[in-house]
Amino acid sequence: MDVVWEDAHRSTYSGERLRWACPCAECRGEAGAPGRLSRVKNLAPEELRLQDVSLIGQYALQIAFQSGHATGLYTFSLLRRLCACEECAADRKSDLGPGPP
Amino acid sequence: MTLPSPEQVLGVLSHIQDPDLGRDVVSLGMIKELEVSPQGKVSFTFELTTPACPVRDRFKSQAQDLVGDIPGVTAVEVRMTANVRPAFMRPKPSEILPGVKQTIAVASGKGGVGKSTVAVNLAAALRKAGAEVGLLDADIYGPSVPAMIGSHAVPEQVNGRLQPIDAHGLKVMSFGLIYPGEQPTIYRGPMVGKAIEAMMVQVDWGRLDYLVIDLPPGTGDASLTLAQAIPLTGVAIVCTPQDVATDIAVKALQMFRKLNVTPLGLIENMSWYVCSNCGHRHEIFSHGGAESAAKRLGVPFLGAIPLEEGIREDADAGTPVVISRPESAGAQAFTHIASQVAARTSIQSFRQLPVINVR
Incomplete structure (x- = not known):
């Protein structure tokens, strides 16, 4: 998935990167319980392939994977933080240590 | 007397700044259907981004004055119109509020x-x-x-x-x-x-x-x-x-x-x-x-x-x-x-x- 932002910055995301960053409660955990992504080491290939992307309001994307998992709403600010380009990766290193896996 | 060129007209009109958009009205594409008649009459359409434009009257008189001052111009006709531009991201263009x-x-x-x-x-x-x-x-x-x-x-x-x-x-x-x-x-x-x-x-x-x-x-x-x-x-x-x-x-x-x-x-x-x-x-x-x-x-x-x-x-x-x-x-x-x-x-x-x- 490619996003060209308002400031013309371009970000490219692999399905794998997006899947491991899924912000939904099932994947991240809730109320102190660990989420699925902290329990599993591997995900099946169909979990990592994008099926569909839809816009939520003007602030987020809902990303559906081929496995049927579609509960994550990826806010634009999260997506921008996930940008994998060298420039953004370098910024992250200097800020807060490593970004999401 | 030589006739003014369309470029000359656009040149003077580009001195009009849109206060909200922070750019000149020519580069914003607001001047359309510009014509200079053999008699020296300049006519054009001034397309605003909204009919409720707060500076509509000021734009019109500025445009008339600036073009009227070009040597060789005998008359100025400014047609004020508005074309609202779309301004949001659509989830599925065919479904949600298409028009x-x-x-x-x-x-x-x-x-x-x-x-x-x-x-x-x-x-x-x-x-x-x-x-x-x-x-x-x-x-x-x-x-x-x-x-x-x-x-x-x-x-x-x-x-x-x-x-x-x-x-x-x-x-x-x-x-x-x-x-x-x-x-x-x-x-x-x-x-x-x-x-x-x-x-x-x-x-x-x-x-x-x-x-x-x-x-x-x-x-x-x-x-x-x-x-x-x-x-x-x-x-x-x-x-x-x-x-x-x-x-x-x-x-x-x-x-x-x-x-x-x-x-x-x-x-x-x-x-x-x-x-x-x-x-x-x-x-x-x-x-x-x-x-x-x-x-x-x-x-x-x-x-x-x-x-x-x-x-x-x-x-x-x-x-x-x-x-x-x-x-x-x-x-x-x-x-x-x-x-x-x-x-x-x-x-x-x-x-x-x-x-x-x-x-």
């Missing part, structure tokens, strides 16, 4: 501050300026728009799609039209979202320059679902001047910021009252609260509306005050605010929106 160019939400956080009155008059003022305008009453629990526009016509269905009703030249849809009378709508949150989506997807809005959306109060389930379901150009926040109202308006504004909906600015309603007996100006709910809150938050202050019996009477009688008493202070305040809102939404239409591609 609507701009969506303006009117919200408040707090109830009872005159949100619906502002929404109805804002819509009516934009219509009077010459725009095609729709009004969506998104307050499922307390729809007030039908009473304020004086219509209880039942929307018709054509080919399975609901037709908005026509009132004062506005296309209107409200839950109060679908379920009229004293029957309450008793819905849980998710149902509200579905109802709102239906009013966008199943209603035949046609081609609109502006769809004004009267949102319910609150920053909870209803507003959140609305902000997710409706693609919004921006939101205008209404409040009354006293602290208890501005504090809640600020919360509403911050909620919309979190949802990436651009705040178009704050509107102060019930700002002052002029006594019809003594002529003295009373500031019943204090004054200037919205303006100072806007300054603090770094958003535009769009204007203040007086507390007038006429506004209330005309709302109860079903005619927006901008139509029934255009010369009143209240109507003029609404008209001023409408042009400010139109200017702010025009700025949004020049924003570069994110482009998302899935490979």
Whole structure:
């Protein structure tokens, strides 16, 4: 998935990167319980392939994977933080240590 | 005498700056159909981004003066038109509001501050300026728009799609039209979202320059679902001047910021009252609260509306005050605010929106 932002910055995301960053409660955990992504080491290939992307309001994307998992709403600010380009990766290193896996 | 070239004409016109967009009108593409006749008559179309443009008259006279001063020009004809540009990201272009160019939400956080009155008059003022305008009453629990526009016509269905009703030249849809009378709508949150989506997807809005959306109060389930379901150009926040109202308006504004909906600015309603007996100006709910809150938050202050019996009477009688008493202070305040809102939404239409591609 490619996003060209308002400031013309371009970000490219692999399905794998997006899947491991899924912000939904099932994947991240809730109320102190660990989420699925902290329990599993591997995900099946169909979990990592994008099926569909839809816009939520003007602030987020809902990303559906081929496995049927579609509960994550990826806010634009999260997506921008996930940008994998060298420039953004370098910024992250200097800020807060490593970004999401 | 030599004739001026089109380039020469565009050259002088490029000295006109759009104060809101911060660029000159030529590079913004506002000058169209430029012609120079063999007799030295220059004619062109000046296409604004909104018919409610606050600097419309100034642009016209500036254009006439600048072109008229070019040697060889014998006459100048400026045709002022407007073409509202679309300004929001659409989830699925074919489904959601396909013919609507701009969506303006009117919200408040707090109830009872005159949100619906502002929404109805804002819509009516934009219509009077010459725009095609729709009004969506998104307050499922307390729809007030039908009473304020004086219509209880039942929307018709054509080919399975609901037709908005026509009132004062506005296309209107409200839950109060679908379920009229004293029957309450008793819905849980998710149902509200579905109802709102239906009013966008199943209603035949046609081609609109502006769809004004009267949102319910609150920053909870209803507003959140609305902000997710409706693609919004921006939101205008209404409040009354006293602290208890501005504090809640600020919360509403911050909620919309979190949802990436651009705040178009704050509107102060019930700002002052002029006594019809003594002529003295009373500031019943204090004054200037919205303006100072806007300054603090770094958003535009769009204007203040007086507390007038006429506004209330005309709302109860079903005619927006901008139509029934255009010369009143209240109507003029609404008209001023409408042009400010139109200017702010025009700025949004020049924003570069994110482009998302899935490979």
